[in-house]
Amino acid sequence: MSMRYAVITFPGSNGEHDALMAVELGLGMPVEAVWYKETSLDRFDALLLPGGFSYGDYLRPGAIARFAPIMAAVEEFAASGKPVLGICNGFQVLTEAGLLPGALLRNQSLEFRCAWVHVRTETTRTPWTAPLADGEVLHLPIAHGDGRYFAEPDLLNRLIQKDQVVFRYSTESGERESSVNPNGSVDDIAGVCNSAGNVVGLMPHPERAYDTLIGGDDGLRILSSVLRAGMAAASGA
Template sequence: MRFAVITFPGSNGDHDALMAIQMGLGQPVELVWHTETDLSRFDCLIIPGGFSYGDYLRAGAIARFAPVMESVRAFAEAGGPVLGICNGFQILTEAGLLPGALLRNASLSFECAWVHVRVDNDRTPWTRALAPGTILRLPIAHGEGRYYADDATLERLEREGRVVFRYVDADGRVTPEANPNGSLNNIAGVCNERGNVVGLMPHPERAYDRLIGGDDGLRVLSAVLRAGVAAASRS
């Protein structure tokens, strides 16, 4: 599968994602500048972390207007797998491709730590073959990671099983102490209605090898390969 890592001015997780795909998955990957308008050569997209356009106005608010985003939208609407990580998650919510918003952390401080998240949805391309209840250890690094949605949206996400990742303790329990930013319902990641677009605040691309602290992130990134094989077998 051919991956694209969308790069904006201010992105700082783009090369992390590039190396995770190259070295962790051994798959072809290309950095794609924010002015690109043709994504037809790619099988899946990653929108990485960082501070796109300096996070002016608010995180992701300017990036949503970048030329590449119309192509990202078309790719997503055609069913292509899209993963937004940290700032990428913020961009996807600002663009309306995912519900909700990411607000300032409850601590009002930048949080940088390793956390545990639980897989609650195995029906996305990015969680294929990860059984619900699987616990992953991943790093976070954000100042605006507190997931928020109005009551109706939150109820719908829970009812439809669209919460993909949830902050938990090492035993898989949802507790206030396991929540690093005050996200509603301990939500760490969600998906769109179709399930092909996923956003999460933790960084799987920074956890693809035990030499850099852990390799649980590779289980997320590699899941899309299984999804691609499954899709090909059905066609």
């Protein structure tokens, strides 16, 4: 089955190229960049909000982008239950827009950090993780200065109870260990979803991991999930 992906591009986004390439080269699926001034997303089946520095990260990462014209359509798309994935700055935008819980703070090290990390899949109830195994470990790059996930204790408990933690930083074998948490995120959280599960945000970059030549292709496991989820729905399984 074919799905049409949109890559929402704000002024200052810089991950749109990789997102387009990952879907086009890695998945062989149709994909389009959608500029922030557009107002309709009717022609798409899945949304990617890529990484970067929308509006230069001025004020606060994602704080200005949430007011962009396209965001009304993004909210509508999310409310309709279709899959939305926010990556890095896209994750920050979604938390600022209230589409995802919690917030992303400055890394504990106060430095930008670019590295390859391991994350453990914590739930397969989202369309972005449905075909993965529970606890499956993925190898993905990170590149951010404001990736420290934060939620108040009450909210954190609620997220855990409601199965909204999607990825946690882990060792290669899937163990949690503070030394492999790259940014000081609370509870080692690397990604979360909304209560419905269709909107997922994560700091690592699946769209930069679509080819073993550039370090790995685990990102395709996430990006292609919606295809398999879609296929399962289409075949009535």
